[in-house]
Amino acid sequence: MALKTADEYVERLKRMKPNVYAHGKKIKRDDPMLELPINTLKFTFDAVNDPELKDLLVTESHLTGEKINRFTSVNLSIEDLYTQQEMKRKCCHRVGGCTQRCMATDTLNAMGVISKDIDDEKGTHYHENFLEFLKYYQGNDLVGSTAQTDVKGNRKARPSQQQDPDLYLHVVEKTSKGIVVRGAKNHITMGPYVDEHLVIPTRAMTKDEGDWAVAFAIPADTDGIKIISRIVAPRKRVELAAPYNNYGVSDSVVVFDNVFVPWERVFMCGEWEFAGRLALTFAGFHRHSYCGCKPAVTDIILGTTALVAEYSGVDKAAHIVDELTELMIIGELVYASGIAAAAKAKKTASGIYTPKFIYSNTGRYLAGINIYHEYDVLASIAGGLPSTLPAEEDWLNPDTGPDLEKYIQRKPGVSADKLHRLFRFISDYSCSAMGGWALYAGVHGGGSPVMEKIGIRAEYDLESKKQIARYLAGIKDD
Ligand SMILES: Cc1cc2nc3c(=O)[nH]c(=O)nc-3n(C[C@H](O)[C@H](O)[C@H](O)COP(=O)(O)OP(=O)(O)OC[C@H]3O[C@@H](n4cnc5c(N)ncnc54)[C@H](O)[C@@H]3O)c2cc1C
Numbered sequence: 263m264a265l266k267t268a269d270e271y272v273e274r275l276k277r278m279k280p281n282v283y284a285h286g287k288k289i290k291r292d293d294p295m296l297e298l299p300i301n302t303l304k305f306t307f308d309a310v311n312d313p314e315l316k317d318l319l320v321t322e323s324h325l326t327g328e329k330i331n332r333f334t335s336v337n338l339s340i341e342d343l344y345t346q347q348e349m350k351r352k353c354c355h356r357v358g359g360c361t362q363r364c365m366a367t368d369t370l371n372a373m374g375v376i377s378k379d380i381d382d383e384k385g386t387h388y389h390e391n392f393l394e395f396l397k398y399y400q401g402n403d404l405v406g407s408t409a410q411t412d413v414k415g416n417r418k419a420r421p422s423q424q425q426d427p428d429l430y431l432h433v434v435e436k437t438s439k440g441i442v443v444r445g446a447k448n449h450i451t452m453g454p455y456v457d458e459h460l461v462i463p464t465r466a467m468t469k470d471e472g473d474w475a476v477a478f479a480i481p482a483d484t485d486g487i488k489i490i491s492r493i494v495a496p497r498k499r500v501e502l503a504a505p506y507n508n509y510g511v512s513d514s515v516v517v518f519d520n521v522f523v524p525w526e527r528v529f530m531c532g533e534w535e536f537a538g539r540l541a542l543t544f545a546g547f548h549r550h551s552y553c554g555c556k557p558a559v560t561d562i563i564l565g566t567t568a569l570v571a572e573y574s575g576v577d578k579a580a581h582i583v584d585e586l587t588e589l590m591i592i593g594e595l596v597y598a599s600g601i602a603a604a605a606k607a608k609k610t611a612s613g614i615y616t617p618k619f620i621y622s623n624t625g626r627y628l629a630g631i632n633i634y635h636e637y638d639v640l641a642s643i644a645g646g647l648p649s650t651l652p653a654e655e656d657w658l659n660p661d662t663g664p665d666l667e668k669y670i671q672r673k674p675g676v677s678a679d680k681l682h683r684l685f686r687f688i689s690d691y692s693c694s695a696m697g698g699w700a701l702y703a704g705v706h707g708g709g710s711p712v713m714e715k716i717g718i719r720a721e722y723d724l725e726s727k728k729q730i731a732r733y734l735a736g737i738k739d740d
Contacts, residue, residue: 263328264323264326264328264329264330264331264400264401264402264403265310265320265329265330265331265403266307266402266403267307268303268304268305268307268308270307270403271303271304271307271403271405272292272300272304274457275291275292275300275455276290276291276292278291278481278482278483279483280483281482281483281487281488281489282453282454282489282491282514283488283489283490283491284296284454284490284491284492284493284512285492285493289454291454291455295493296454296455296493296512297510298495298496298508298509298510299452299454299455299493299495299509299510299511299512300455301508301509301510302357302360302361302362302509302510302511303362303363303405303452303455305353305356305357305361305509306319306331306333306353306361306363307331307403309353309356310331314352315349315352315353315356318332318345318348318349318352319331319332319333319349319353320332321335321342321345323335323397323400323401324336324338324613325393325396325397325400326397326400326401328400328401330400330403331403332345332346332349332367333363333364333366333367334366334367334370334399334400334403334404335367335400336370336371336374336396336614337371337607337614337615338613338614338615339615340604340605340607340615342615343550343603343604343607343615343617344601344604346364346367346550346551346554347550347551347553347554347597347600347601347604348554349554350364350551350554350555350558351554351555351557351558351561351597352558353558354554354555354558354559354562355558355561355562356505357509358505358506358509358562358691359509359555359558359559359562359700360451360511360555360700360703360707361555362451362452362511363405363452364548364551364554364555365406365407365408365451365452365548365551366405366406366407366408366456366458366460367547367551368408368544368547368548368550368551369406369408369410369460369462369544369547369548370396370399370406370460371543371547371614371616372462372540372543372544372546372547373392373460373462373477373529373540374389374392374393374396374612374614375543375610375611375612375614375616376477376529376530376536376539376540376543377389377391377392377477377529377530377612378392378610378611378612379536379539379610379611379612380530380533380536382611384533386533388528388529388530389612391525391526391527391528391529392529394526395479395526395527395529399458399479402457404457404458405452405455405456405457405458406456406457406458406459406460406479407450407451407452407453407456407458407459407460407482407516408450408451408460408462408544408548409431409447409450409459409460409461409462409516410447410461410462410463410464410541410544411447411448411449411450411464412429412430412431412445412446412447412448412463412464413429413430413445413446413447413448413515414429414430414448414464415429415430416429420468420471421465421467421471421474422468422470422471422474427473428444428445428446429445430445430463430464430474431443431444431445431446431447431461431474431476431518432444432445432473432474432476433473433474433476433531433532434473434520436531439522439524439525440522440523440524440525440527440528441476441478441522441523441525441528441531442520442521442522442523443461443476443478443518443520443521443523444518444519444520444521445518446515446516446517446518447459447461447515447516447518448515449513449514449515449706450489450513450514450515450516451511451512451513451514451707452511452512453482453489453491453512453513453514453516454489454491454512454514455512456482457481457482458479458480458481458482459479459480459481459482459487459516460479461476461477461478461479461480461518462477462530462540462541462544463475463476463477463530463537463538463540463541464541465537465538465541466537466538466541467534467537467538468534469534471534471537472532472533472534473532474534474537475530475531475532475533475534475536475537476528476530476531476532477528477529477530477531477540478523478527478528478529478530478531479527479529480521480523480527484521484522485521485522486518486519486520486521486522487516487517487518487519487521488516488517488519489514489515489516489517490514490515490516490517491512491513491514492512492513492514493510493511493512494510494511494512494513494695494696494699495509495510495511495695495696496509496510496690496691496694496696497690497694499654499686500654500655500658501654501658502654502657502682502683502686504683504686504687504690506687506690506691507690510696511696511699542619542717542720543616545619545622545708545709545713545717546616546617546619546622546623546717547616547617547622548622548708548709549619549622549623549625549626549708549709549714549717550600550603550604550617550622550625551708552596552600552622552625552626552629552707552708553596553597553599553600553601553603553621553622553625553626553629554597554600556593556596556625556626556629556704557593557594557596557597557629559629559633559636559700559704560589560592560593560596560629560636561593562691563589563636563637563639563640564586564589564590564593566640566644566684566687566688566691567582567585567586567589567639567640567643567644568586569684570640570643570644570684570685570688571586571643572673573672573673573676573680573681573684574645574672574673575672575673576643582643585639585642585643586639588639589636589639592628592629592632592635592636595625595628596625596626596628596629597625598625599621599622599624599625599626599628600617600621600622600625602618602621603617603618603619603620603621603622603625604617605618606618606621619717619721620717620718620721620722623714623715623717623718623721624714624718626708626709626714627711627714627715627718629704630704630705630706630710630711630714631711633700633701633704633705634701634704634705637692637697637701640688640692641692641693644685644688644692647685647688647689648685648688648689648692648693649689649693651685651686651689652666654686657682666678666682667682670682670685
């Protein structure tokens with residue numbers, strides 16, 4: 263049975279060799295600090311049995327015919343791309359933001375496309391390696407990171423020009439059995455609770471940068487890998503339980519200190535011409551994912567803002583109606599970009615469909631530049647209370663609780679309990695470590711807005727637009 267349970271996933275993690283460090287100490291993968299982040303991943307296993315989600319989550323492996331979790335699948339049709347997008351929006355509603363698991367889905371898709379292209383051009387066997395790995399990944403319902411972003415050192419210098427060659431992960435040795443790699447990947451989401459690290463290049467490489475053009479999959483507890491994590495989760499509640507407070511996240515510096523990777527786990531090694539294509543193909547898939555998950559974030563902000571306006575009795579105020587409409591437009595335009603990217607998808611030699619990257623990029627860009635604005639709308643309409651709300655213990659204290667209940671009242675008919683719950687949620691969501699994380703993730707995750715602009719320019723046919731201008735102005739061809 264390829265579909266595994268959340269408990270089976272957690273058991274796997276417990277069996278792994280400890281190589282995770284967090285907040286000053288070495289921890290095991292069942293450390294209580296990781297409970298909430300791991301809950302987010304557990305959700306993706308439970309969701310295959312959820313009546314509202316299972317049709318989106320359960321699909322079939324084209325390699326074995328077995329039922330698999332869509333988070334482990336590759337997109338073999340336009341329909342698959344639509345479903346991926348919808349699945350992400352609906353799943354994010356449940357965990358209050360990023361489900362995290364889509365990153366590996368996008369990397370698998372990109373590895374599948376590019377390993378085939380390399381084989382077709384160079385006569386290598388990377389795609390066979392990839393398909394064997396995919397079978398194993400799907401058959402065990404694995405969770406993977408995307409270890410793409412190198413630490414990068416001096417941003418203006420290329421990998422080969424850095425003062426230390428390890429600032430971009432690279433191959434330091436090749437043997438008949440495999441390769442040895444050294445370097446570190448930065449910001450790696452899910453680092454402490456993945457089965458595998460899926461490693462791909464950050465950027466295009468030049469002819470003399472073959473050692474940096476490397477892609478592979480490696481078990482996360484392999485000797486030489488050190489995962490240094492920062493864990494973020496909503497504030498702990500005392501009694502006032504809420505679904506949002508069950509989930510957290512962790513991002514890591516993943517250090518590869520002379521890590522051996524067997525050849526059968528290698529999907530690119532030295533083919534520098536394909537490094538940029540792999541990096542951009544991953545980005546194209548991942549930005550398509552954002553066109554599903556980011557509208558979910560907008561939905562959460564929009565719904566919360568509308569509710570706080572209603573509870574405060576100001577939901578009909580013209581400026582509020584107007585700002586809510588703006589949020590509707592942002593969310594649906596981002597989603598529409600994803601639909602367009604899927605509708606214009608292309609089948610590649612591997613059989614995998616790639617979304618039209620211009621539209622993945624426009625959607626992701628629009629989401630990235632609006633995230634602070636969306637939180638701004640929520641903050642301005644919620645007023646200051648999310649930042650000054652007394653602690654939950656004061657609501658539970660018989661000396662202070664009744665006062666707080668009396669003085670939180672707003673629109674008649676809305677109970678103090680509802681108001682307390684809503685403002686505590688807004689505080690946890692937007693005025694907290696988790697809120698700060700989500701803002702930065704909203705700007706940079708999947709690539710900073712400047713990178714989407716670069717992606718759009720790379721694919722855009724600007725000449726054809728100049729031709730329109732020439733025609734309308736009556737200018738003969740230059
Ligand atoms: C919450 C979160 C989760 C993430 N998860 C993952 C993950 O799981 N896996 C993964 O691989 N990555 C992940 N990322 C990384 C993400 O893709 C990067 O943050 C993003 O690509 C930007 O890279 P950077 O953070 O190194 O910023 P920088 O490279 O430092 O860029 C910052 C800014 O500097 C400028 N700049 C940088 N380089 C140049 C240049 N050469 N020329 C001119 N200007 C330049 C640009 O204005 C850019 O916006 C995550 C990021 C965040 C915030």
